[in-house]
Amino acid sequence: MSAPSVTLGRSRPRPAWHVATVVETRRETPTAARLVLDVPTWPGSEAGAHLDVRLTAPDGYQASRSYSIASATPAGQVVLAVDELPDGEVSPFLVRDLRPGDQLELHGPLGAFFVWRPGTGDRPVQLVAGGSGVVPLYAMAAAHGAAADPAPFRLLYSVRTPDDVYFADELAGLAGPAFALDLVYTREAPAGWPDAVGRLTREALAARTVPAAHRPHVYVCGSTGFVETVARWLQELGHAAADIHTERFGGL
Amino acid sequence: MSFVTRGFSGRRREPDTRLPPGQTLVQDWPVLSAGPTPHVDTADWELTVQDETGTDHRWSWDELLALGVEDVTVDIHCVTHWSRLDMGWRGVSLDKIFEDVESEHEYVMAHSYGGYTTNVPLEDLLDGKAWIATEADGAPLDPEHGGPARLLVPHLYFWKSAKWVRGLTMMPDNDPGFWEQYGYHLYGDPWKEERYW
């Protein structure tokens, strides 16, 4: 058990600075863009890792922000999905102004804790995402699918409307016996949707996630308020604190 | 640093001769927090000044206000590069507080509810240069901005204006407070850009 993890630790790429060239930017949701970046020096990353994007203005002013990596592989390419915060400094630039050919500085890959590694056991994995918080969890689901890993996966994804689903086609494509996808719509659901529309509740969380008795590894990601609420409910539902991994994106 | 991101300028940075070097003018009031926000009721609030004999001089909320509240208009400069100009504040001058305190020591450590500390030379708190502020922008200070009361030392970087102030301890030496231990300048004059060690 311990030998493979030692090897994994040693082979994990060291974080470094990279120059990325924008290959493509496209609408991901009404408020978010998907950025496909060509990064020749990029070593690839573990599913769930993030990177820091650094922007430099002509007068030398710099701003940097963290973004989760949607693509675990291949090396040489990075996919990000960025949600625009109306008053934000960096996200409106990334979503609206970036064009193919533009260059960005990236520092990464970063984070060896909020990651999922194939072949590390058969306990089930429960992912819980709010909004753009699905990005690192999508990377985990994709890595799980690519590795044909036997651990059962399930994603509970809270979004405002059907248009706000990130990686909608890719997630639908992954869904199957090894990966269950549950959506919660907080504002508007597709016609004929059987469940109530509205904020995620503790009861809905309990009903649509792997029960604590099955000892799932749980990964929760989204705005700080979402993560805090869900992590508290999970503990109330009997999940051990050590089984709950969180990634707060900020905000309320 | 030769790398430039095409089209990126960041938040608007307007030059203004009233701004110290490296500062940007803002109209809003950004909230910085290095920890959970303490919520202190004025009924429980107390200010303690401790001198070298260990004697505590104490003021309750009402006793503080009874010392006399004044209105001041000052500029504030945060070390994270934003400044606000002509900001209206209300508070009690520290001259009033120190009237009652005898001390040979030349330095003060400000202590806050929540554990924050910052060091300031005594002379920077006297002669109308500093206040225990209770209101800003015409309203009582809300907890996010340091309410019910914060130190206001506008001629130094704003981390010296300790939020949620509860005590001032006289010190023989200029010992570093919280940020001063972790990399920030012992004095913090914005006009000399004394940001870091």
Added chain:
Amino acid sequence: MTHHLDGNVLAGALSEVFTTDMTAARGRCGGCGHMAAIAEAMVYTDAPGLVARCAGCDQVLATVVDTGDRVILSLAGLSAVELRR
């Protein structure tokens, strides 16, 4: 209404000082003795530096100040750090 992030967000800053990812390392809080991964600390980023606090008792575990040409790291609130080889 105080915002904080997870210790994961320290990965970039700490990688400038350490050769291994430190967010997966565990540390003991010098205040209450709580043992947790650095990634599980509460990190306040809307501040003059990054401030990592113990999830058990709020004590400051670590701070990172970026001066542009220097990075100043304090681990003064941790009594021990455990790194897996």
